[in-house]
Amino acid sequence: MIPILLVEDEYLIRELIKASIDWNGCGFEIVEEAEDGEEALLLLENSKAQLLLVDINIPIMDGMQLTRLVKEKYPNKQIIIITGYSEFEYAKTALELGVSNYMLKPIDPEELQGCLRKVKAEIEKRHYIHNLEDKVKSGFEMHKSAFLASILQNANHFSKEQIEESLQTYQIDLDPVQLQVIVIEIDYMTYKWMNEKERRLWQFATKNVADEIFGKQFTYVSHIGSLNHIVYVINNKDETRLKQVCEEVLNKVKFYLKYTVTIGIGLRYEGYEQIHRSYQDALLALENKFTMGANQVLDAYVSPVFSSNSIVDAPLMFNKEAFIIAIKMGRNDLCHNQIDDVFSQMVGDALSKEVVKQISLDILMAIMKVVAENQVMLPDLFSCHHDYFTFIRSRETIEDIRLTLLMLVEAVVQHSTHNRSKNTVFIDRAREYIEQHYAKSDLSLEEISSYVSISSAYMSTIFKKEMGVGMTEYITEIRLKKAKELIDLHGETSIQDIALNVGYMDAYYFSKCFKKRFGISPKNYSVH
Secondary structure: OEEEEEEOOOHHHHHHHHHHOOOHHHOEEEEEEEOOHHHHHHHHOOOOOOEEEEEOOOOOOOHHHHHHHHHHHOOOOEEEEEEOHHHHHHHHHHHHHOOOEEEEOOOOHHHHHHHHHHHHHHHHHHHHHHHHHHHHOOHHHHHHHHHHHHHHHHHHHOOHHHHHHHHHHOOOOOOOOOEEEEEEEEOOHHHHOOOHHHHHHHHHHHHHHHHHHHHOOOEEEEEEOOOOEEEEEEEOOOHHHHHHHHHHHHHHHHHHHOOOEEEEEOOOEOOHHHHHHHHHHHHHHHHOHHHHOOOOEEEOOOOOOOOEOOOOOOOOOOOHHHHHHHHHOOOHHHHHHHHHHHHHHHHHOOEOHHHHHHHHHHHHHHHHHHHHHHOOOOOOOOOOOOOHHHHHHOOOOHHHHHHHHHHHHHHHHHHHHHHHHHHHHHHHHHHHHHHHHOOOOOOOHHHHHHHHOOOHHHHHHHHHHHHOOOHHHHHHHHHHHHHHHHHHHOOOOOHHHHHHHOOOOOHHHHHHHHHHHHOOOHHHHHHO
């Protein structure tokens, strides 16, 4: 039973809470009660309670203060807040402090049981991780792993007698016949867990699942190695069943742990001194993950074959200029087609992992060129804090890289298309305002931008980009064309009046601008 401390100042409500559900049936037991926050803190000093059920509105020290202090002093304690509607904002703050959940009064029994199930799952998860940590700290297991790592690298460094003695010391029951190595790799581990300790714990979780399955079929010894690998050395008398057993590991890990693994199987050998050969076979099989994909069983009978090992050897397959034009045109279909064509050719030509990633980085560079020019805000396609170049380099399969590039280019195209549509509205409003106010001699970029409701810097940028001329040049063009129309309609009007009507206070400057634009002075134009 998980012990609970109930913190509620009203006796009747405490009794109602205790009678609301079958606590023992849910795996819980209310072992202590407190009427205020101060009493609760005193009880916690010697309490075994793992869950606190706390009303926010309690005397002396309210539930919010109690929650903050408990989380500081006992961070592993779970807390469920009880609140009325009027204190809902307080409950939100409590959630930010790290409480497990909150419940509104009056308490709904079904809702309470749902909250308790979540808390129970979290407590059990923490217990599970704690147990795994105990195993990590085991000195015996560490020495055993060091020995296994040594013979996996090269068993020839040891005599047969030394290996047999060590096997006996570490209680490893492994015959020197029909030996085979299996390597399990957690897919995308570096992106699931940033913390090395977390990665190690989930490796243990994976190993526990695999241990249970392999233990029913084979005599084996297992080892958590470096490079995200869990290694098994087995005595395998029936090779035909091994792949099926490995696929069961694959499915159980996905079902119970909610992530995927890829498994490489080495060839079978006789003698302890051959273990390292089977290990190298299994690692070689895992190389196929890059082209064949993750979440499957790969065996050493299918060796990876790469025809080109440098970017110089690879054919020129990516048309950067055409690709950039397609992005700018908003042609997502053309962008996708070109990416798919490039990747199909890379797979068909069996290019090495290094060459594939280099060509992929060329495609990324083209996308980033458009990003820089258009100030695109890219989506966060990964949870850790790497840039996109690091992200591409660290992808585990060629399909991962292709999908990442497709997502990126689609985001850039959508942003460009959206911005183009949005900017057109801004520019149309600006042009409309200019058309109505060009006669104002002090008409300015700031005034127009204020009318459109965007910054002057942004207006200047998008106007020049979409119109091909700056705002000042555009206003000048409008004024001079309007002046030409006025002269055509009212040739007898003075140049001074014409200038004033189109926003020029200085008739001489107006005449100079007019002649520069049309190749003739306004006075001579009016005569003609």
